[in-house]
Amino acid sequence: MTGKTLYDKLWDAHVVRREEDGTALLYIDRHLVHEVTSPQAFEGLRLAGRKPWRTDTVVAVPDHNVPTRDRDQGVTDPVARTQLETLQENVNTFGITFFPMSDVRQGIVHVIGPEQGATLPGMTVVCGDSHTSTHGAFGALSMGIGTSEVEHVLATQCLLQKKMKNMRVSVDGPVGPGVTAKDIVLAIIGRIGTAGGTGCAIEFAGEAIRDLSMEGRMTVCNMAIEAGARAGMVAVDDTTIDYVKDRPFAPKGEDWERAVAAWRELHSDADAVFDHEVHIDAADIVPQVTWGTSPEMVVPVTDRVPDPAAAGDPVKARGMERALEYMGLQAGMPVTDIRLDKVFIGSCTNARLEDLRAAARVVEGRRVAEHIKLAMVVPGSGLVKQQAEREGLDRIFREAGFEWRDPGCSMCLAMNADRLEPGERCASTSNRNFEGRQGLGGRTHLVSPAMAAAAAVAGHFVDVRAL
Amino acid sequence: MEKFDKLTAVVMPLDRSNVDTDAIIPKQYLKSVKRTGFGPTLFDDWRYLDPGEPGMDHSQRRVNPDFVLNDPRYQGARILLARKNFGCGSSREHAVWALTDYGFRVVIAPSFADIFFGNSFKNGLLPVVLDEAIIDRLFEAVQAHPGYTLTVDLEDQVITTPSGESFPFEVEPFRRHCLLNGLDDIGLTLQHADEIRAYESRRRAEAPWLFDAGPRA
Ligand code: SF4
Numbered sequence: 001m002t003g004k005t006l007y008d009k010l011w012d013a014h015v016v017r018r019e020e021d022g023t024a025l026l027y028i029d030r031h032l033v034h035e036v037t038s039p040q041a042f043e044g045l046r047l048a049g050r051k052p053w054r055t056d057t058v059v060a061v062p063d064h065n066v067p068t069r070d071r072d073q074g075v076t077d078p079v080a081r082t083q084l085e086t087l088q089e090n091v092n093t094f095g096i097t098f099f100p101m102s103d104v105r106q107g108i109v110h111v112i113g114p115e116q117g118a119t120l121p122g123m124t125v126v127c128g129d130s131h132t133s134t135h136g137a138f139g140a141l142s143m144g145i146g147t148s149e150v151e152h153v154l155a156t157q158c159l160l161q162k163k164m165k166n167m168r169v170s171v172d173g174p175v176g177p178g179v180t181a182k183d184i185v186l187a188i189i190g191r192i193g194t195a196g197g198t199g200c201a202i203e204f205a206g207e208a209i210r211d212l213s214m215e216g217r218m219t220v221c222n223m224a225i226e227a228g229a230r231a232g233m234v235a236v237d238d239t240t241i242d243y244v245k246d247r248p249f250a251p252k253g254e255d256w257e258r259a260v261a262a263w264r265e266l267h268s269d270a271d272a273v274f275d276h277e278v279h280i281d282a283a284d285i286v287p288q289v290t291w292g293t294s295p296e297m298v299v300p301v302t303d304r305v306p307d308p309a310a311a312g313d314p315v316k317a318r319g320m321e322r323a324l325e326y327m328g329l330q331a332g333m334p335v336t337d338i339r340l341d342k343v344f345i346g347s348c349t350n351a352r353l354e355d356l357r358a359a360a361r362v363v364e365g366r367r368v369a370e371h372i373k374l375a376m377v378v379p380g381s382g383l384v385k386q387q388a389e390r391e392g393l394d395r396i397f398r399e400a401g402f403e404w405r406d407p408g409c410s411m412c413l414a415m416n417a418d419r420l421e422p423g424e425r426c427a428s429t430s431n432r433n434f435e436g437r438q439g440l441g442g443r444t445h446l447v448s449p450a451m452a453a454a455a456a457v458a459g460h461f462v463d464v465r466a467l
Numbered sequence: 468m469e470k471f472d473k474l475t476a477v478v479m480p481l482d483r484s485n486v487d488t489d490a491i492i493p494k495q496y497l498k499s500v501k502r503t504g505f506g507p508t509l510f511d512d513w514r515y516l517d518p519g520e521p522g523m524d525h526s527q528r529r530v531n532p533d534f535v536l537n538d539p540r541y542q543g544a545r546i547l548l549a550r551k552n553f554g555c556g557s558s559r560e561h562a563v564w565a566l567t568d569y570g571f572r573v574v575i576a577p578s579f580a581d582i583f584f585g586n587s588f589k590n591g592l593l594p595v596v597l598d599e600a601i602i603d604r605l606f607e608a609v610q611a612h613p614g615y616t617l618t619v620d621l622e623d624q625v626i627t628t629p630s631g632e633s634f635p636f637e638v639e640p641f642r643r644h645c646l647l648n649g650l651d652d653i654g655l656t657l658q659h660a661d662e663i664r665a666y667e668s669r670r671r672a673e674a675p676w677l678f679d680a681g682p683r684a
Contacts, residue, residue, distance in 0.1 A: 016666040017659055021640040025656060027666055029677050037559065039500035050653070053663075056680045065498065079498040079521050086500050097681055116682070123677065130558040130582055144582055146560035147502075148589035156656040158663060162639065164581075194485055195552040198581060228555065230581045251676035252683055259676045294485050315550065319484050413557075415494045434489045434556060436512045 003269025005166045007201040010141035014124050025158045029123040033060040034109045035087040037128030041151035042090040053157040058096045059118050063108045064415050066101055068378050068405035107381025107407040110134040110348035117247025121236045121263040131348050133224040136233035137217035139266035143230045165275040170206035173282040178465035181216030182448035185223040186288035190298040197229030204234050208282035214243040215354040222349045223431050226295040235267035289335050290433045290446040292323035301463045307331040327443050336461050342426040343375040343456040347412035350429035351380030355449040360393040362453035368401035369459030376403040378410040414439045427455040469591035470649030475618040476545035480609045487556035492565040506568030540613045549576040554583025563590045573619050577602050588642045595636045
């Protein structure tokens with residue numbers, strides 16, 4: 001018998017039953033909820049006269065719609081306010097753990113889950129949000145789901161699912177200095193494409209992944225969905241266990257010892273077979289910048305904007321031309337000639353403490369370039385913000401000309417007031433550069449926090465390694 | 468859920484790869500707490516020339532005459548013909564609600580993003596995967612013949628062209644069964660409540676820390 005992959009182990013431990021065609025009922029251990037994708041699910045429960053199966057698995061937080069400043073004035077957008085109030089009512093009605101805007105533990109759902117220890121190794125974790133793949137960094141099976149599935153999980157504690165394929169992406173060897181988790185994952189997406197992982201659970205492995213902190217692993221798993229994979233994951237090791245220990249939701253005492261013993265098994269067996277294997281040489285990865293309107297449209301900062309004429313495939317070439325036009329770029333221009341209007345450091349990809357530290361190191365003693373209209377830092381959670389302030393990072397950012405905001409999704413998707421105006425160009429540490437993602441007509445370039453910070457200072461992209 | 472068995476309808480071509488759910492329904496409309504009313508803002512950024520906000524009267528907005536959805540020849544289309552990786556990006560089910568609210572019941576593409584694919588079945592929208600070469604031919608046929616229709620038969624899992632050519636497709640049996648009968652899968656799952664409880668007691672013995680899983684002292 002061949003060994004099991006990490007995904008096989010997580011899957012097998014959670015199957016409640018199987019239909020004849022292989023569709024399984026998968027048990028869910030943790031359900032994270034935010035204001036945007038849950039109201040219709042709660043309403044569905046109510047209409048059907050159903051109750052949540054197990055409320056102790058649910059943790060709710062507002063993040064997508066919350067303002068990132070002047071919170072004392074409340075939420076001024078009436079439509080957003082209704083949605084936030086609806087979440088509040090639902091958690092009250094059903095008795096769900098909730099971190100409201102006024103709570104220091106509030107933040108982006110994918111930042112606060114791990115921060116609280118609500119995400120644990122070996123769990124199945126779901127949330128009505130595609131970046132739920134983030135939590136796979138803990139050796140968990142973690143997937144984004146739609147609102148109907150949110151309702152299904154609330155009502156039954158289970159998800160109906162077919163098993164995905166096993167894919168492993170190994171990043172071999174150590175990365176060079178100045179190369180971050182974000183660069184690793186962008187390089188992976190550049191290599192396998194935005195549909196490269198469709199139908200798969202991706203395990204990220206190799207020395208460069210092992211070397212990452214939990215924050216870095218979360219950054220990588222966060223963007224598994226940008227490679228098409230609903231789930232990304234990393235095997236459990238000491239880094240994982242050290243991070244989880246003593247978090248508020250983490251097991252304690254004897255439970256902790258038992259849990260750790262079980263978690264030690266959460267890795268792919270040496271003889272496990274994957275349906276797809278990809279190897280990337282870490283030494284080849286340099287800081288990355290996306291140039292187009294899909295995360296796979298990415299190049300090294302040292303490179304030039306690519307030429308559609310060289311694409312080969314006509315559908316692809318048309319897509320590239322469209323992207324160049326939308327982005328207002330010329331094929332062949334050096335990436336370092338791309339001038340920016342705004343800089344956004346935030347999102348569930350890169351708004352944890354380590355990200356803010358990395359950006360602050362670049363910014364310290366420097367100033368945001370004259371022509372940059374707005375450079376903002378939006379911490380991933382109230383606790384990240386608090387700790388960053390203890391370390392004086394807020395002062396560094398403010399002195400350099402950055403705005404220092406309250407936690408939330410903010411300009412990652414621009415549902416609140418933080419957005420790009422048509423034609424504006426932004427260096428962003430978020431995960432999606434789709435048309436209009438950060439505001440109608442806005443142009444997004446995805447980069448690491450250090451690269452975003454360096455771009456803010458220079459006013460255009462620069463190779464952060466040369467600073 | 469509205470059931471789906473067989474449909475003959477006009478086909479609208481959307482000749483772009485990687486159409487993401489942000490494009491299908493932009494973020495400002497996700498503030499709604501309802502499942503309905505998203506049809507007028509389907510493909511909002513492409514469809515209108517002026518910026519849209521929730522609560523607007525969208526019939527008064529400036530339409531983009533170059534966008535296919537506004538082309539008179541595709542009015543009443545209920546089948547969307549698309550390119551690869553349709554529905555990628557955000558998990559927002561609002562994307563499916565916008566498509567169905569507009570009137571689409573079928574999307575045909577060479578591939579779909581996983582979450583969108585699953586969401587479709589929960590809302591009576593049938594995603595059909597066909598070979599890229601067949602899709603290319605269908606794009607040509609739609610362009611060449613105004614009012615081009617297709618017949619999509621879920622029972623027999625086949626798409627038929629007006630000239631009688633047919634293309635078989637596959638749908639997982641369980642999903643097909645639910646869609647054909649318009650079944651509520653929560654109700655189906657709850658029929659197995661005993662099995663879920665049995666799993667829980669097994670699991671509680673193995674991994675007690677997964678239960679009573681709120682903050683711990
Ligand atoms: S930060 Fe962006 S990607 Fe992450 S959950 Fe919020 S909106 Fe989604």
